[in-house]
Amino acid sequence: MNLFRLSWKYLTFRPLSTGLNVILLALGLAIITVLLLVQDQFENKMTKDAEGIDLVVGAKGSPLQLILSGVYHIDFPTGNIPLEEAKKLSRSRLIKNIIPLALGDNYKGYRIVGTNHDYLGLFEAQFDQGKVWEQPYEVVVGATVALREGLKVGDTFESSHGISVGSHDHEHDYQVTGILAPSGNVIDRLVLTSIETVWYTHEEETESEDENDHAQLHQEVSKTGFPEGDEAKEVTSLLIQYRSPMAAVQLPRMINSGTSMQAASPTFEMARLFELLGIGVSLLQGLAFVLIGISGLGIFIALYNSLKERKYDLAILRAIGASRGQLVFLIFLEGIMLTSIGALVGILLGHSFLAVIISQNEQGVAASLDAWIFLKGELWILVYALGVGILASLIPAWSAYQTSIAKQLAKS
Numbered sequence: 001m002n003l004f005r006l007s008w009k010y011l012t013f014r015p016l017s018t019g020l021n022v023i024l025l026a027l028g029l030a031i032i033t034v035l036l037l038v039q040d041q042f043e044n045k046m047t048k049d050a051e052g053i054d055l056v057v058g059a060k061g062s063p064l065q066l067i068l069s070g071v072y073h074i075d076f077p078t079g080n081i082p083l084e085e086a087k088k089l090s091r092s093r094l095i096k097n098i099i100p101l102a103l104g105d106n107y108k109g110y111r112i113v114g115t116n117h118d119y120l121g122l123f124e125a126q127f128d129q130g131k132v133w134e135q136p137y138e139v140v141v142g143a144t145v146a147l148r149e150g151l152k153v154g155d156t157f158e159s160s161h162g163i164s165v166g167s168h169d170h171e172h173d174y175q176v177t178g179i180l181a182p183s184g185n186v187i188d189r190l191v192l193t194s195i196e197t198v199w200y201t202h203e204e205e206t207e208s209e210d211e212n213d214h215a216q217l218h219q220e221v222s223k224t225g226f227p228e229g230d231e232a233k234e235v236t237s238l239l240i241q242y243r244s245p246m247a248a249v250q251l252p253r254m255i256n257s258g259t260s261m262q263a264a265s266p267t268f269e270m271a272r273l274f275e276l277l278g279i280g281v282s283l284l285q286g287l288a289f290v291l292i293g294i295s296g297l298g299i300f301i302a303l304y305n306s307l308k309e310r311k312y313d314l315a316i317l318r319a320i321g322a323s324r325g326q327l328v329f330l331i332f333l334e335g336i337m338l339t340s341i342g343a344l345v346g347i348l349l350g351h352s353f354l355a356v357i358i359s360q361n362e363q364g365v366a367a368s369l370d371a372w373i374f375l376k377g378e379l380w381i382l383v384y385a386l387g388v389g390i391l392a393s394l395i396p397a398w399s400a401y402q403t404s405i406a407k408q409l410a411k412s
Contacts, residue, residue, distance in 0.1 A: 018302070299392040336393070
């Protein structure tokens, strides 16, 4: 007696009921799958992007906004800070290393970041092609930017004003001198150049513009530290590494109370963000478990009602030699098959939904996620689904176990 085939026949005999239970279970498990994938990858990538950065300094405003714009490049900057004040801060004995950033332009939505060569060292970036920038308007592009926009060494392009798509284009071309190897962090999505390039791009046009352009193109840019020049210029933010643990106590307080700038800790602000996101994740998880619970109840009702209609069939099976244990196994098998299908559909649906989200967000953090990575935690989703199937089958299985051949055949 092929119990697997018999169970499948019973399930497909009522396709509407079976389909609704599978869909309901799949939706709940899909939500859990998406949350599992996003939470695991999001926290890992955010932590990796902030490695080596102890403090971020910028214009006063929201500390979280400062971190998101200065470290992760996913929000608008809080403003600019005077170069003179930034240089003064860099002379503090509490600071081991300081990396200035200048923002303000983009290339097809990818941010152009003015900085120095230390920024590449911070992320231990490796070159796939070419070399680092040495003169104004030379750029190094991240692996994701190069791949999606088809850029190669020697190509030129125009930048757009602002940090989002839709602004007017600047007239001066940028030239690609290097392409970075994939690193799995934020620099994959950036276009890097010198701070001088950002300044020159935003300078107002003058009568001697052509002469200035010619002179600027042949100037060397600062490879480390701050650029030389007019102290009235500005930068957007500063990435700081502490010289000693004591700096973590003294430096932020000194900056926030004694300067026009503000200091924010990536570790502290991201812990706050994860805490806030955790509330939303918990609510979605609660919704998912409610859906799964309703699905389990639906499976129980479907099996129980089906059993009442099939008692004569079960009596016939008993009459032709099926044992009570085989009848119990038959009911459990139906529940397990139903939840297994729902689990597989739910996991596939979760991965597909995340893939759609990633495709609609090519420049943000979501673009760095992988929709088709399978985590060990997803095995527990299968185990949980099977548990729901077994629990939903307990009462129907016990009812099948008590089926009396004589009573059922006498009723017929």
